[in-house]
Amino acid sequence: MIELMKSHRSIRKFKERSVSKELVNEIITAGQWAPTSHHIQSYSIIVVRDHSRKKRLAELAGNQPYVESCPVFFVICADYSRLSKASEMHQKPFEIGEVEQIIVGAVDAALVAENMLLASRGLGLGGVMIGGIRNSPEAVSTLLKLPKFTFPIMGLCIGYPDQNPEQKPRLSQRAVVHEEEYDETKMKEELGLYDQVMSDYYNRRTNGKRMDTWTKLMSEHFSQVRRQEVGEFLKKQGFLKED
Structure with a gap:
């Protein structure tokens, strides 16, 4: 399972x-x-x-x-x-x-x-x-x-x-899992690392035609009602x- x-x-x-x-x-x-x-x-x-x-x-x-x-x-x-x-x-x-x-x-x-x-x-x-x-x-x-x-x-x-x-990569557990209380201290670092993972994924998926990052896509999504x-x-x- x-x-x-x-x-x-x-x-x-x-x-x-x-x-x-x-x-x-x-x-x-x-x-x-x-x-x-x-x-x-x-x-x-x-x-x-x-x-x-x-x-x-x-x-x-x-x-x-x-x-x-x-x-x-x-x-x-x-x-x-x-x-x-x-x-x-x-x-x-x-x-x-x-x-x-x-x-x-x-x-x-x-x-x-x-x-x-x-x-x-x-x-x-x-x-x-x-x-x-x-x-x-x-x-x-x-x-x-x-x-x-x-x-x-x-x-x-x-x-x-x-x-x-191909599977679409997920955020690392370091970005979504918190022990005892919410910890934002490394969030920007984790987002930067994930951006690279997603950029590599889109590059492979589109044979170099697309290299979007996750934060860019999310910022565009949430810029509209x-x-x-x-x-x-x-x-x-x-x-x-x-x-």
Whole structure:
């Protein structure tokens, strides 16, 4: 299991081979056994095989072609709609207006998605997570007919791999692990070392056409406001109390 985790690589090219319903059920079952806060199980999984629907989701996710080409596309949602019904059944107030419930739903969904990806890989499949599903959350929700008190967290492409990409290097443990308390004293040094690792990686990957550093890419990413519409969509779905 540890070797499987350590061998992670995102797969974006798939063989033209279907994934059986039995395997899909196995993957979903593995997802359901992920930990869940307070046994809430605040998630739902949409299984998408229809080509036209995958094509539309690919467009909404930022024109990512592998969403369309993968045999199976999962949309993992934070879902409190069942919980609202539980509250109605027992005539209790339904309080999900705070940020805490968004965090709980997002964490539940992420744990499910990771279990599903690991299960897929254990079954000889490969996949890639799609955060771009949040680019147009309202359009995605309309397409998938999501009820109130739900919102899409991520997509997951699954299929039989038709590529074997090099692993993308991770930050060193010296940059992300702290003993007893947070220590920033060597952070710039570690970032400089990681920049060289990533520059070498991109150089190999592109045959010298690209030599980006990690800090440069991150600075560009965070120089722009991202997905402003998500907050307004969450309010429409019953989350984030108005001030």
